[in-house]
Amino acid sequence: MEIKFVLDFDGVLFNSAFEAYSVANAAVEGRSEFRQDVTYQEFIQFRSVVTDAWHYNRLYNIDHSIPAQLIRELTPEEMDWDFTRRFFDARKIIMQDPDWPKIMPPYDFFLLLKPILLKHPEYFAVLSTRNVESIHQTLAFHGADVVPVFGQEDIRRLGSKLAIAKNQHWLDNGKWLIVYVDDMNSHLEPFEGKVHLPLHAGWGYDAETPGSLSANQIITIISSLLKIAQGGEA
Numbered sequence: 116m117e118i119k120f121v122l123d124f125d126g127v128l129f130n131s132a133f134e135a136y137s138v139a140n141a142a143v144e145g146r147s148e149f150r151q152d153v154t155y156q157e158f159i160q161f162r163s164v165v166t167d168a169w170h171y172n173r174l175y176n177i178d179h180s181i182p183a184q185l186i187r188e189l190t191p192e193e194m195d196w197d198f199t200r201r202f203f204d205a206r207k208i209i210m211q212d213p214d215w216p217k218i219m220p221p222y223d224f225f226l227l228l229k230p231i232l233l234k235h236p237e238y239f240a241v242l243s244t245r246n247v248e249s250i251h252q253t254l255a256f257h258g259a260d261v262v263p264v265f266g267q268e269d270i271r272r273l274g275s276k277l278a279i280a281k282n283q284h285w286l287d288n289g290k291w292l293i294v295y296v297d298d299m300n301s302h303l304e305p306f307e308g309k310v311h312l313p314l315h316a317g318w319g320y321d322a323e324t325p326g327s328l329s330a331n332q333i334i335t336i337i338s339s340l341l342k343i344a345q346g347g348e349a
Contacts, residue, residue: 118292118344119285120337121310124243124250124266126298126319128225131245132159134209134218139171141205142198149175163299163320166244167191167267172198206249216256222318224330228337229259235341236261240283242276242295243267277305286310294340296333300324312336 125131136158143149153175161174161183172195173181181189209215232239239262241250247266254260265279273279285291286309293310297303298319306313314336317327328336 116289116292118238118294118340120239120340121242121280121285121293121295122239123297123299123302123316123319124241124245124253126321127222127296127316128228128241129219129221129253131219132162132320134215135162137218138202138206138209139175141209142171142201143175148177150177150180159320164301166270166302167199168202169195169199171202203246206246210249210252213256216253219253221257222330224316224318224333225257225259227330227334229257231334231337231341232259233261235345238341238344240265242279244270244276275305276302277309280306280310292340294336 122128125135133155136155139158140153143151158174161171164183164186165171169191170186173179173186173189174183176194176198179194241254241262241264243250243264243266245266247264247268250264250266251260254262254264265283269279270276273282280286280293280295285293292312294312294314295303295306295310296314296316298316299321300315301321303313303315314333315321315324315327316333317323317329
């Protein structure tokens with residue numbers, strides 16, 4: 116059985132909340148149909164349910180906003196896809212600055228993990244709702260762009276994070292021992308009972324639960340399993 120550590124990006128490796136807030140504000144700047152007064156705290160609360168950039172349209176759009184708890188019941192319309200295009204166009208402009216990843220500080224977990232990641236990249240993958248290019252650029256900025264990345268483009272193509280895991284055969288019985296780390300409980304729930312260790316990162320954007328783990332605890336789990344995979348050496 117092979118071991119694979121599958122890691123979420125936003126809220127696990129990097130604190131990207133302010134970056135997303137900056138991009139969304141840039142996407143709507145000066146446009147009268149969008150709110151110009153969304154506070155960071157309001158954005159963070161809404162972000163807890165966001166899995167695709169078009170969702171932010173329903174926070175900023177004055178005539179079509181909805182409560183965050185209803186977002187998953189909504190089917191996107193053309194205006195939502197138009198917002199998505201604006202969002203990623205704004206991100207592309209921001210990403211032209213080579214120092215743009217500085218507004219996404221790494222969590223302690225990433226700093227602890229980086230030496231392990233560089234030594235054993237074959238055991239890791241990133242699975243995120245963020246677009247792939249920005250993940251690669253951020254990892255490269257920190258000298259750690261060494262692992263496969265599955266992102267928003269893959270989710271749109273296949274339907275969900277779980278569908279990506281199935282497509283990669285990570286859920287095949289007896290083939291993989293999968294450790295999946297995510298800070299969002301709603302993203303972990305589909306994996307429960309399907310992977311060996313769905314671990315909730317207690318330092319991210321979602322509320323902690325009795326089962327939430329610290330960065331040091333998850334690093335210990337990863338290191339211990341790597342020792343087993345390496346025959347006692349990690």
